[in-house]
Amino acid sequence: MIAVVGSVNIDFVFEVERHPTPGETVTASALHTIYGGKGANQAVAAARLGGVVTLVAAVGDDAQSTEMRDDLASEGVDVTRVQIAGGTSSGLAAITVDAHGENSIVVYPGANHVLTLSDGDRSAIAMASVVLVQLEVEMAVAIEAVQVATGTVILNAAPATPLPKALLGHVDTLIVNEHERTVALEGAETGALTVITTFGAEGVSVEARGTSDHVPSIEVEVVDTTGAGDTFCGAFAEAVARGEAVLNAAKWAAVAASLATTQIGARTAMPIRRDVERALREIT
Numbered sequence: 001m002i003a004v005v006g007s008v009n010i011d012f013v014f015e016v017e018r019h020p021t022p023g024e025t026v027t028a029s030a031l032h033t034i035y036g037g038k039g040a041n042q043a044v045a046a047a048r049l050g051g052v053v054t055l056v057a058a059v060g061d062d063a064q065s066t067e068m069r070d071d072l073a074s075e076g077v078d079v080t081r082v083q084i085a086g087g088t089s090s091g092l093a094a095i096t097v098d099a100h101g102e103n104s105i106v107v108y109p110g111a112n113h114v115l116t117l118s119d120g121d122r123s124a125i126a127m128a129s130v131v132l133v134q135l136e137v138e139m140a141v142a143i144e145a146v147q148v149a150t151g152t153v154i155l156n157a158a159p160a161t162p163l164p165k166a167l168l169g170h171v172d173t174l175i176v177n178e179h180e181r182t183v184a185l186e187g188a189e190t191g192a193l194t195v196i197t198t199f200g201a202e203g204v205s206v207e208a209r210g211t212s213d214h215v216p217s218i219e220v221e222v223v224d225t226t227g228a229g230d231t232f233c234g235a236f237a238e239a240v241a242r243g244e245a246v247l248n249a250a251k252w253a254a255v256a257a258s259l260a261t262t263q264i265g266a267r268t269a270m271p272i273r274r275d276v277e278r279a280l281r282e283i284t
C-alpha cells in the first residue's frame with residue numbers, strides 16, 4: 001500500500017498568452033476550475049496506474065470540499081484518512097498556463113496547514129510499503145510522517161524549501177526539479193540518498209551512490225506542464241510499490257509524466273496503466 005501525505009487544492013487555471021510581469025495585468029483566454037493539490041494529484045497518478053493508495057490530508061468543511069473528496073474516492077484513492085477541517089476552506093491554487101504550456105502557481109494552504117496526524121493516520125503511514133510526501137503541508141507534519149514510516153520513503157521537495165536533517169535523514173528517494181534541488185540540498189549531506197532531478201522535456205537524472213543515469217522523457221505535444229512532476233512522483237511510487245528497481249521506476253514515471261502534459265489541468269491527462277505500457281512499447 002502507498003500512503004501519500006499531502007495537500008488537496010481547488011485549482012483556478014487561467015490560460016494566458018504569457019505570464020504577467022510585476023505590475024502588469026494580462027487577460028486570460030479561458031478559466032478552468034479543477035481539482036488539484038500536489039498530494040491529491042500524486043495519489044491519483046498512482047491510483048490510475050493500479051496502485052493501492054491511501055491519502056492522508058485535510059479539506060475544508062464546505063460542499064465543494066466534500067465533492068473533492070468524493071472525486072478522489074471515485075479515482076480509487078482511499079479517502080478514509082482525508083480529514084474534514086471545521087471552519088476552514090480547502091487549499092486553493094491560482095495557476096497561469098502560458099502558450100508554451102509553462103505554469104506559474106500561487107497556493108493558499110487553507111486546510112492543508114491545519115492537517116495534523118492522528119493515531120489512525122500514523123498507523124496507516126507505518127503500514128505502508130511506500131510513503132510519499134510533499135511540502136504543501138506543514139514541515140512538522142512532513143517530518144512526523146517520514147519518522148513514522150517503516151517502508152520506502154519518497155520526498156517530493158515541492159514547493160522549494162531548505163530541508164532539515166530531521167526530514168532528509170529519513171528519506172530514501174528525493175524528487176526535485178532544478179530549482180527545488182538548489183534550494184533543498186544547499187549544504188545538505190546526501191549520503192545514501194537517491195536524488196531524482198526532473199528537467200521537463202529533457203527527462204530526469206537519477207543519482208545514487210556516486211552514479212548518475214539519464215532517463216529521457218517521450219516526445220509529446222505539450223499543452224500544460226502542471227501536474228507533470230506530480231504524475232512522475234505518483235507513478236514512481238506506484239512502480240516502487242510493485243517492486244521495480246529505482247531506474248526502471250524512473251523510466252516508467254518519465255513516460256507517465258510526459259503523457260500528463262498533453263491536456264490542460266494537473267490531472268486531466270494523467271495516464272492509466274495501458275497508456276504508459278503502450279507508450280513504452282513504442283519507444284523500445
Ligand code: RIB
Pocket residue numbers: 007009010011035036037038041092093105107136226227229230266
Ligand atoms: O503540482 C501542481 C499542483 O500544485 C496544482 O494542482 C496546485 O494545486 C499546486 O498544489
